[in-house]
Amino acid sequence: METLHPRIRLVWIARAVLGAAVLGFVLLAVDSWLRSLPMAGLLAVVSIAVVLGVVHAIVLYGRWAFDLEADSLYLERGVITFVETAVPYVRVQHVDTQFGPIERALGLSSVVVYTAGSRNADVRIPGLTPDRARELQDTLRELAVESEAADAV
Amino acid sequence: MNTNRLHPLSAVTTALQRGFVGGSMLFFLVSISSGFVAAVDISWAFVLSALGFLVGAAYGVAYYYRFEYELTDDTFDIASGVLSRRDREIPLGRVQNVDIRQGVVSRILGIAVVTIETAGGGASEATLDFVDDGEADRLQREIRRLTMSSDRAARRRREERRTAGERSSDESAGDRLGEASTDGEHPDIDGASARHSSEMAADTDATGAGTATESAGSPGRPKQLFELEMRELLLYSFASFRPAAVAALGFLTLFGTDFIVDYLLAVTDSVTQQAPSDVAGSSRGVLLGTISVLHAVVVTYALSIAYTFASYYGFRLGRAGNDLVYERGLLQRYSGSIPLGKVQSVTITDNPIQRLLGYAGLVVETAGYGPDSDSGSQSAVPFAKRPRAHGFAERLTSVEPPTFNRPTRVARRRYLVRYSLVATVVVGALYGLALVTPFDAWYIGLVTYLAVPPAAHLRWANLGYAVGDEHLIVREGFWSRKTTVIPYYRIQTISTRRSIFQRRLELASVVVDTASSRTFAWSNPTIYDVDLPIARDVTDTGRDRLQASLARDDASLSSDFL
Numbered sequence: 165m166e167t168l169h170p171r172i173r174l175v176w177i178a179r180a181v182l183g184a185a186v187l188g189f190v191l192l193a194v195d196s197w198l199r200s201l202p203m204a205g206l207l208a209v210v211s212i213a214v215v216l217g218v219v220h221a222i223v224l225y226g227r228w229a230f231d232l233e234a235d236s237l238y239l240e241r242g243v244i245t246f247v248e249t250a251v252p253y254v255r256v257q258h259v260d261t262q263f264g265p266i267e268r269a270l271g272l273s274s275v276v277v278y279t280a281g282s283r284n285a286d287v288r289i290p291g292l293t294p295d296r297a298r299e300l301q302d303t304l305r306e307l308a309v310e311s312e313a314a315d316a317v
Numbered sequence: 318m319n320t321n322r323l324h325p326l327s328a329v330t331t332a333l334q335r336g337f338v339g340g341s342m343l344f345f346l347v348s349i350s351s352g353f354v355a356a357v358d359i360s361w362a363f364v365l366s367a368l369g370f371l372v373g374a375a376y377g378v379a380y381y382y383r384f385e386y387e388l389t390d391d392t393f394d395i396a397s398g399v400l401s402r403r404d405r406e407i408p409l410g411r412v413q414n415v416d417i418r419q420g421v422v423s424r425i426l427g428i429a430v431v432t433i434e435t436a437g438g439g440a441s442e443a444t445l446d447f448v449d450d451g452e453a454d455r456l457q458r459e460i461r462r463l464t465m466s467s468d469r470a471a472r473r474r475r476e477e478r479r480t481a482g483e484r485s486s487d488e489s490a491g492d493r494l495g496e497a498s499t500d501g502e503h504p505d506i507d508g509a510s511a512r513h514s515s516e517m518a519a520d521t522d523a524t525g526a527g528t529a530t531e532s533a534g535s536p537g538r539p540k541q542l543f544e545l546e547m548r549e550l551l552l553y554s555f556a557s558f559r560p561a562a563v564a565a566l567g568f569l570t571l572f573g574t575d576f577i578v579d580y581l582l583a584v585t586d587s588v589t590q591q592a593p594s595d596v597a598g599s600s601r602g603v604l605l606g607t608i609s610v611l612h613a614v615v616v617t618y619a620l621s622i623a624y625t626f627a628s629y630y631g632f633r634l635g636r637a638g639n640d641l642v643y644e645r646g647l648l649q650r651y652s653g654s655i656p657l658g659k660v661q662s663v664t665i666t667d668n669p670i671q672r673l674l675g676y677a678g679l680v681v682e683t684a685g686y687g688p689d690s691d692s693g694s695q696s697a698v699p700f701a702k703r704p705r706a707h708g709f710a711e712r713l714t715s716v717e718p719p720t721f722n723r724p725t726r727v728a729r730r731r732y733l734v735r736y737s738l739v740a741t742v743v744v745g746a747l748y749g750l751a752l753v754t755p756f757d758a759w760y761i762g763l764v765t766y767l768a769v770p771p772a773a774h775l776r777w778a779n780l781g782y783a784v785g786d787e788h789l790i791v792r793e794g795f796w797s798r799k800t801t802v803i804p805y806y807r808i809q810t811i812s813t814r815r816s817i818f819q820r821r822l823e824l825a826s827v828v829v830d831t832a833s834s835r836t837f838a839w840s841n842p843t844i845y846d847v848d849l850p851i852a853r854d855v856t857d858t859g860r861d862r863l864q865a866s867l868a869r870d871d872a873s874l875s876s877d878f879l
Contacts, residue, residue, distance in 0.1 A: 235864050246820065249812040250860055254867055280436055280684060280832035281809035311867075 165229040171270050172291025173225045178266050180217020184210050230289055232303065235311070237277060239287060251287055255279045256308035261297045262288075273297040277304060320385040320396075324428050324449050332377030339373025340366040386445065388459055393433060395443055407442055409464045411435045413683045414695070416653035417453045424650060429453040433460070436684035436832060457654055458637075464656060465638045539635030539642045543698050543709070550632070553678075553700035554625040556670045562621035566613060581609050603756075629699050641681070641697060655695060659683045661807050661831045662842070663710050665800040667703075672798070677706040681713070684832040716802050719790045721781030727822050728780070728846035732773035740765040782844040784858055787866070789829060791842040801842045805862035807831045813852050825852035829859065 188210040195201045223243050230239040236250040257280055263273035267290070274290040275297050292300060344366035351357040376399060384397045393407045413434040423429060429450045433443040448456070545553070570577055585605045630647035637654070644652035660681045667677040679698040698709050710716060740762075747762035781792040781800075789808075792800040810830045819825060827844040844855060 236860060242814075245814055245816045247812050247814045248856075249810055250856065251810045252808070252860065252863055254863075255809045279809045279830070281830035287810070 165231045168225060168228050168289075168291030169272060169293055169296075170225070171272055172228075173221045174270055175266050175272060175291065176221035176224060177218050180221060181214055184213035184217060187213055225291075228291070232307070237287070237304065239289065249287060251277055251279060253304070253307040253311045255281070256304060259301045259304045259308070261294075261301050263294075275300050275304070320387045321448075321452070323381060323384055323386075323445060324447055324452075325381075326426060326428060327447050328378050328381035331380055332374040335377035335380070336370040336374035339376070340370035343369030386443070388456065388463070390463060393443060393460065405443070407433060407435060409460060412460060412464060412656070413659050414653055414655045415457045415460050416651065417450075417457060419450065419646075419650040421648050423447065427451075431456055434683070457642075457652075461638055461640050461642075461654055461656075465640075539637040541633060541635045542641075543632075543634040543701065545629060545632035545645075545699060549700055550626065550629060552674065552676070553629060554622045556674060556676065557621070557625055557668065557700075558618070559621045559624050562617045562624055565620045565624070566617045569616075581605060581612065584608050584612075629696070632696075632699055634697055643695070643697070645696075645699075653695065655681060655683055655697075657713075660713070662804070663697075663714050663716075663802045665706055665710055665802075667798050668796055671700075675703050676700055677703045679706045679709050679713075682831070710802060714788060714802050714804060716788045716790065717785055719783035719785060721783050721790070721792060722847075724777065724780050724844075724846040725824065725848055726777075727824065729773055729777040731818065731822070731824075731846060732776045733769065736769040736772050736776075737766070740769050780845055782847070782855070784855055787862075789842075789855075789859060791829070791844055793843065793845070803829055803831055803842060804866075805859060806866040808859055808863045811856050811859045813856050815849070819846065823849050825849045827852050827855050827859075 188206065191201060191206050191209065195206065220243055224241065227243065227246065228239075228241045230237065232238075233250075235254075236252045237256075238248070238250050240246065240248040257278045259278070260276040261273050262276055267273060271293065272291055273294045274288050275292060277287045277289075279286065289300070344362050347357060347362040347365050348359060351359045351362070379399045380397075383399050383402075384395075386393070386395045388394075391409055393409060393412070395403075395405045395407075397403055397405075413436055416432045416434070418430045418432070419428075427450050428447045430447045431443075431445040431453045432441040435442045445453075445456075582605070585601065585608055588604060588608070589601060627647040627649075628651075629645050632643065632645040634641060634643045636642070639657050640654040641657060642652070642654045644650065661684060662682045664680045664682065665677050666680055671677060678696060678700050681695055681697045683695070697713075698706055701709070707718070711718065743765045744759070744762040747759040751757045751759035775795045779792065779795045779798055781790075783790040787804060789803045789805065790800065791803070792798065808829055809832050812828045812830075813825050814828055815825045824846045825848075826846060829842045829844075831842075844852070847855070
């Protein structure tokens with residue numbers, strides 16, 4: 165089983181902080197236009213959101229793992245709901261590498277594996293170094309071609 | 318083969334459509350800008366909008382002349398676009414279904430809209446809006462015929478490649494292949510000769526159209542498999558409910574709000590006059606509420622009946638070659654073809670009333686989008702006696718009648734807790750309502766607790782799964798129960814999910830994803846709340862059997878269907 169790069173925690177924490185900041189601004193907007201809120205409560209909500217985000221990020225990092233098995237890409241992740249997914253190589257339609265602004269700043273990138281399945285079917289492996297991401301993309305592509313299905317969709 | 322144009326009437330409608338768009342666009346633009354810019358006068362609006370109409374209409378006509386389609390031996394090509402051109406080629410092997418749609422007016426004019434679906438994209442890949450109905454039928458038939466022959470050619474190529482590559486004398490694969498091409502007219506033929514005949518058919522296909530193909534596939538004349546009789550249609554209309562009816566009700570209330578409010582008030586008044594005079598003001602409100610809800614329920618049900626009746630009027634299912642073909646509809650006529658080889662999963666649906674009457678429906682799913690453009694699921698048998706619906710499912714997938722496993726009893730306890738929470742929320746909401754409004758009978762909400770144990774039991778009792786040799790069968794739901802048959806070779810991904818609560822109880826759910834374009838109403842088939850070791854076992858079995866069937870090359874559903 166391969167784990168993610170430890171820096172991914174920073175990406176998730178950054179996202180949580182951003183989310184908490186947005187929440188704070190929304191609450192501030194409510195405070196100034198709709199009805200006044202106690203400043204202490206507002207701070208408490210925002211800091212709880214940040215703490216939850218940090219805990220979530222750390223636990224999620226501990227849970228995330230993936231593996232290239234004989235016939236499938238296997239992943240496990242999730243804090244509240246723990247999900248183990250097997251994506252047979254035969255079902256891989258195409259593979260992308262992607263990175264968002266935060267990931268890019270921290271020198272990480274993601275591999276996204278698409279299948280023909282229904283919604284939520286594409287599988288994303290975040291927190292890879294750009295080299296590892298490219299390597300994984302190539303490997304997956306080769307495995308997909310090797311195991312090419314007789315009948316695609 | 319030469320290229321084709323759409324029906325000339327299409328030029329007229331496109332021109333009118335674009336003309337109106339162009340005209341109204343300029344009209345609004347001028348009227349808005351006249352408010353800001355002094356140099357623009359409002360009277361220009363009329364002149365300019367006429368101009369806009371002309372430009373739009375010209376564009377529409379040009380669009381008609383620049384829209385060409387062509388059906389070649391292995392692709393369907395469309396060249397379209399006035400200013401920016403788009404050439405699209407759709408490989409026929411990728412076509413999921415071909416649908417024909419005809420409204421009332423188009424039926425009078427003898428025209429139809431043809432849509433061709435593939436698995437990709439978020440919408441139909443090709444829409445011919447519109448062609449005359451003879452051409453629509455021809456396209457559907459031709460695509461069916463060509464797909465069938467290209468399938469056979471591909472199959473034969475694969476077979477050659479494999480035997481050359483592996484030198485494996487895989488008898489079972491050969492038999493399967495034979496079975497897959499066996500036609501309905503020789504259902505009792507044995508494996509070996511079936512294989513032989515299919516090879517012959519493939520050969521004639523490769524060399525050109527032969528009479529053997531005609532007799533084997535007979536793509537032209539569908540063989541009828543099922544017809545919805547009037548009695549069954551009526552029963553079906555009354556025994557099913559369409560959520561779309563709720564939307565229709567909302568639409569009606571939006572437009573006739575004044576009339577409806579007046580009517581409901583009048584009814585309430587007439588009831589209060591007959592009732593004893595001590596009916597106070599607050600209970601008049603309750604009465605009005607009750608009457609409104611009653612009316613809403615009755616009207617929604619009536620709309621649902623009408624909708625079901627109109628959509629499934631004259632439903633017929635047939636088989637042509639390797640395709641299922643269906644037609645239905647009273648006002649808007651739908652007809653379509655579903656290649657058997659593209660069917661992803663088969664689902665038997667029923668609701669409590671239908672179960673009571675002993676009826677069920679059968680839905681097949683492809684990866685394309687259906688004619689109602691919501692998902693790829695298409696009713697193959699909307700309503701039939703249960704054994705008949707089951708029989709169809711069995712022949713369609715060669716699934717063995719399953720014996721269902723239940724989730725653990727612990728799961729039932731989970732649902733009990735879950736529904737108790739829901740009931741608590743209901744009571745809480747009513748209590749909140751009682752605090753802010755004169756309504757004070759919040760305690761009637763406690764009645765919902767009575768419904769919790771039966772609800773939890775029914776949810777649990779209707780869950781089930783069966784791990785067959787070739788298929789995974791998943792059953793779920795009480796109000797709208799779905800029993801989905803998923804061939805292992807259709808699995809896209811398979812996941813085990815465990816929520817925080819499930820982990821505490823050592824339970825897991827298995828989610829099986831297939832390549833169908835489901836919507837929110839149809840979630841992925843899920844085996845809920847089984848013991849973790851069982852969930853792992855099901856997952857592993859699914860993965861192994863997928864690989865095994867790929868090695869055997871089970872490319873399509875068994876076509877020895879009737």
